[in-house]
Amino acid sequence: MPSIAKTAGALAGLVAIASALPAQPKLSSRQNDIYNLVKRQNAAAAALGLQDVDILQFALTLEWLEASFYQQGFAQFPDDQFTALGLNAAQLADLKGIGTSEQAHVGLLQGAIAQAGVQPVQPCTYNFGFTDAAGMVATAAILESVGVSAYLGAAPLVSDGGILSTAASIVTVEARHQSFIRSASGVAVSPSPLDTPLGPKAVFSLAAPFIQSCPAGSNLILTAFPTLTMVSPAPVAGVMNIVAGTNIQVQSDAASTASFCGFTNSAAPGGTAFTAFDAANGCALPPNLAGIVYVTLTSNNPATGVLTDDITVAGPMVMQLS
Numbered sequence: 142m143p144s145i146a147k148t149a150g151a152l153a154g155l156v157a158i159a160s161a162l163p164a165q166p167k168l169s170s171r172q173n174d175i176y177n178l179v180k181r182q183n184a185a186a187a188a189l190g191l192q193d194v195d196i197l198q199f200a201l202t203l204e205w206l207e208a209s210f211y212q213q214g215f216a217q218f219p220d221d222q223f224t225a226l227g228l229n230a231a232q233l234a235d236l237k238g239i240g241t242s243e244q245a246h247v248g249l250l251q252g253a254i255a256q257a258g259v260q261p262v263q264p265c266t267y268n269f270g271f272t273d274a275a276g277m278v279a280t281a282a283i284l285e286s287v288g289v290s291a292y293l294g295a296a297p298l299v300s301d302g303g304i305l306s307t308a309a310s311i312v313t314v315e316a317r318h319q320s321f322i323r324s325a326s327g328v329a330v331s332p333s334p335l336d337t338p339l340g341p342k343a344v345f346s347l348a349a350p351f352i353q354s355c356p357a358g359s360n361l362i363l364t365a366f367p368t369l370t371m372v373s374p375a376p377v378a379g380v381m382n383i384v385a386g387t388n389i390q391v392q393s394d395a396a397s398t399a400s401f402c403g404f405t406n407s408a409a410p411g412g413t414a415f416t417a418f419d420a421a422n423g424c425a426l427p428p429n430l431a432g433i434v435y436v437t438l439t440s441n442n443p444a445t446g447v448l449t450d451d452i453t454v455a456g457p458m459v460m461q462l463s
Contacts, residue, residue, distance in 0.1 A: 211240025411446020
C-alpha cells in the first residue's frame, strides 16, 4: 500500500504538471453574451409553455410557409422574369432547388412530429403580396435570413438531442439558401461574422402578416406582437445604404406606449442596441450594425442589451443593411 507521503508527493507532481499546462482560454465577451442568451431563451420557453414538439410544430409552420412561397412564386412568374434580373440558367435552377429543399424540410419535420405521437400542423392559406419576380427574390432573401434566425433562436429551447440534430441539419441548408440568394442578388454574402438568433414569438410576428388563415388544429399557441412598418427612409426591396445616426421613422398602432427602438443584430453588445424613440421623430440608427437587423419598439432599454418579450411593444420589422 502506498504511503501518505508518497501519495502526497504524487499529487504535488500532478499539480506541478497541471500548472505547467497552457491555461484554457476564457470565454470572450461575445461568447458570454451567447451563453447568457441561451439561458434567457430556455427561461422564455418555459414561460411560454413550449415543449420540444411545440418547437417542431413551430419549425414546420415556417417550413410550410417557405415551401408555399416558392411554389406560388414559380407558378406565378415565368422563367424570363428571373433571367431578366440577371440570373443565368444555373442560378435559376439553384433558386428553384431551394423550393424543393423547403418541401423536403416539411417532410422531415412531419415525420419527426408524427413519431412523437402528435398530428403535424397543416399548411395555412398565405398572401405573400409579390407582384413580380424581383419582389419575390427580395422577399426570399428576407425569409431565408429569418429562417436562420428562427432555428438559432429555437435551438436552445430543445432538450432532446435527436430533435436538435434534426434542426441543425436544416439550419445549415437554410444558411446556404441565404448565401446563394445574397450572392445572386449582388450583395455581400456574409456581411457580419455571426448570424442573429431570434425568439419564437418574434419570428412568428414576422410570419403572421403572410398568413391569412390556418386549418383547425394548426394554429400555434404563440400570438404575434403588433406590426411595425418603416415610414422613413423609404423602405426598399433589398439592402439599404444608410449610415449610423440616420433617423428611422416607423409606424405601429402600439407606438404610443413605446419609449425606445431596439435594433437586434449579432454586432450589438448583449444582442440588441437601444435608442430613444418618440412617435414624431422616430429613433436613430445605432453604429456598427450590418446585415439583417430586426427592429422593435420597446418600453425599456436595459443596459445589458437584452431584449425580452415582456418589454417588446411592437415588431419586429426587418432591415437589410450593407
